[in-house]
Structures are given as structure tokens and as C-alpha cells.
Amino acid sequence: xxxxxxxxxxxxxxxxxxxxxxxxxxxxxxxxxxxxxxxxxxxxxxxxxxxxxxxxxxxxxxxxxxxxxxxxxxxxxxxxxxxxxxxxxxxxxxxxxxxxxxxxxxxxxxxxxxxxxxxxxxxxxxxxxxxxxxxxxxxxxxxxxxxxxxxxxxxxxxxxxxxxxxxxxxxxxxxxxxxxxxxxxxxxxxxxxxxxxxxxxxxxxxxxxxxxxxxxxxxxxxxxxxxxxxxxxxxxxxxxxxxxxxxxxxxxxxxxxxxxxxxxxx
Numbered sequence: 001x002x003x004x005x006x007x008x009x010x011x012x013x014x015x016x017x018x019x020x021x022x023x024x025x026x027x028x029x030x031x032x033x034x035x036x037x038x039x040x041x042x043x044x045x046x047x048x049x050x051x052x053x054x055x056x057x058x059x060x061x062x063x064x065x066x067x068x069x070x071x072x073x074x075x076x077x078x079x080x081x082x083x084x085x086x087x088x089x090x091x092x093x094x095x096x097x098x099x100x101x102x103x104x105x106x107x108x109x110x111x112x113x114x115x116x117x118x119x120x121x122x123x124x125x126x127x128x129x130x131x132x133x134x135x136x137x138x139x140x141x142x143x144x145x146x147x148x149x150x151x152x153x154x155x156x157x158x159x160x161x162x163x164x165x166x167x168x169x170x171x172x173x174x175x176x177x178x179x180x181x182x183x184x185x186x187x188x189x190x191x192x193x194x195x196x197x198x199x200x201x202x203x204x205x206x207x208x209x210x211x212x213x214x215x216x217x218x219x220x221x222x223x224x225x226x227x228x229x230x231x232x233x234x235x236x237x238x239x240x241x242x243x244x245x246x247x248x249x250x251x252x253x254x255x256x257x258x259x260x261x262x263x264x265x266x
Contacts, residue, residue: 033066034049036066062118063097064151081102085257099115110134111262112261124250
């Protein structure tokens with residue numbers, strides 16, 4: 001017969017094993033792949049990128065895919081990314097949280113897309129930020145460094161709430177430290193300034209209100225002043241800048257899934 005103490009020990013062992021294996025079960029649900037059909041990376045570089053994708057993917061619970069190709073078929077690089085998502089990533093009718101980067105070497109274009117919840121957390125605006133970060137590396141032909149930057153940037157930006165600007169200076173740790181120092185210095189200055197005591201005497205302290213009165217008064221005209229102010233002109237509704245889908249939103253794929261991001265030439 002198994003006594004109560006033995007049962008408790010067995011249950012504690014099973015509970016500990018479940019806790020230890022849970023991270024591996026969760027991470028197994030998200031694939032991290034580098035598919036290098038254009039042969040841009042060495043084997044060591046592919047292993048390094050896969051390891052980094054596994055690290056970030058486990059933390060965000062998202063699938064990372066890096067794809068390079070020299071033939072996108074009958075469509076462009078965005079169509080290629082959409083088709084890959086529907087054929088290789090999406091499970092039946094269930095959306096998968098995934099971040100996909102596709103490099104089309106024939107037309108020298110790169111497409112970055114967020115699927116599932118990543119369509120919001122890596123929205124169009126944030127994809128543009130990632131594209132800005134990797135553009136210099138792609139132009140120089142440093143594809144490995146471009147992909148490392150892609151993984152690092154997309155991981156960083158997708159960690160903010162959808163309606164937050166990740167590049168807001170207030171989220172910079174150095175700015176936060178500076179503000180903390182300024183606030184602390186202000187508090188210390190205030191304490192020192194008030195350390196000598198507060199002066200409470202004023203003109204009423206020595207005034208005898210029963211004996212004090214106005215003896216006489218006189219009005220004297222000095223001058224009239226006129227202030228002119230320029231009437232502001234209405235702002236023009238037209239403006240420059242690059243055209244695009246704008247913030248958030250994204251678009252629907254031909255397969256009925258919502259995605260963010262888009263392509264850019266390099």
C-alpha cells in the first residue's frame with residue numbers, strides 16, 4: 001500500500017517535471033526556420049540565425065521565418081510570403097502568430113510581414129522601423145548582419161503595446177535615468193531651500209486696520225496701447241512623405257488572413 005507521504009512525493013515529482021518541461025512544450029508549437037534558397041548564408045550563419053530566432057521566438061511565443069529566393073513564381077515577393085504562410089505555417093483555419101521575412105534576390109526586394117497577433121504588435125509602422133534598420137546592411141550585401149538586425153529589431157518593437165510608439169524617448173533607459181536624476185535633484189533642492197524656515201510676516205502683521213485709511217486719491221491718464229496680432233493662415237491639407245498603408249491595420253491576404261508590413265527595394 002502507498003501511504004499518504006509517498007503519494008505526496010509522487011505528486012510533487014510529477015508537478016516538478018511538468019514545470020520543467022512546459023517551456024519546451026510551448027516552444028515546440030512555434031517553428032523557427034531559415035530557408036536559404038538563394039545561398040546567402042554559410043552553414044554557421046544559418047545555425048546562428050536559427051538559434052537567435054529560437055531564443056526570441058520562445059520569449060514572444062511567435063514563429064520566425066527567414067526565406068531567401070531567386071524565383072517568386074508568378075507573383076511578387078509579397079505574394080510569395082502570403083502563399084508560404086498559408087501553405088507552410090497556417091494550421092487549417094487557425095491563424096499562427098508569425099513574423100516572416102522574404103528576400104527576393106532576382107528583383108532585389110525584401111518583404112516583412114506579421115501574421116496573427118503580430119499583425120498588430122508588428123504593425124505597418126513598426127515594420128517600416130525594422131526595414132529602416134536593415135536597409136544599410138542589405139545595400140552593402142551584409143545579409144547575415146541584416147538578418148540579425150531583423151530578429152533583434154522585430155523582437156524589440158513587438159514587445160510594446162500596439163498603440164505605443166517604440167521609439168518614444170521616454171522608453172529609452174538613459175532618458176529615464178536622466179529624468180530620475182533631474183527629479184531627485186529638484187526634490188533635494190526644495191528640501192535645502194526650505195530648510196531655513198518659512199517667513200510668515202507681511203504688511204498686515206504691523207498694520208492697525210482701525211487707524212489706517214486712504215487720505216486722498218487721484219486718477220491720471222497716461223496712454224492708450226494697441227496690440228496687433230497676425231491672423232494665422234489655415235494649414236494646407238497636402239503634404240509630402242512616402243506613401244504607404246499608414247499605421248496599424250495591414251491588409252488581407254488572398255487566403256483571408258490579416259497581415260502587416262510590405263516590401264521594399266534594396
